[in-house]
Amino acid sequence: MELPKFLLADNSNYPEDIFVLHTDFPRFLINLKDDEIEWYDDLSGESEEDLATEVADLMDKAGEFYDTEMKQFE
Numbered sequence: 001m002e003l004p005k006f007l008l009a010d011n012s013n014y015p016e017d018i019f020v021l022h023t024d025f026p027r028f029l030i031n032l033k034d035d036e037i038e039w040y041d042d043l044s045g046e047s048e049e050d051l052a053t054e055v056a057d058l059m060d061k062a063g064e065f066y067d068t069e070m071k072q073f074e
Contacts, residue, residue: 006065020062026054030062 009019018032027040
């Protein structure tokens with residue numbers, strides 16, 4: 001099965017939070033409300049500079065994905 005790169009996630013225990021799940025490496029769940037990230041892959045050994053650049057890019061893409069999805073509901 002081919003998974004989408006990003007998925008929206010929801011939890012009724014956190015009604016104010018907006019979660020986006022990234023399914024490719026590095027896999028993570030981001031809460032767009034506060035940009036808190038939960039990592040699912042071991043990132044040790046990765047270059048900190050490269051990782052910082054990639055994380056910033058993926059956070060932007062997660063936000064863009066959310067915005068695109070929400071426009072479809074309008």
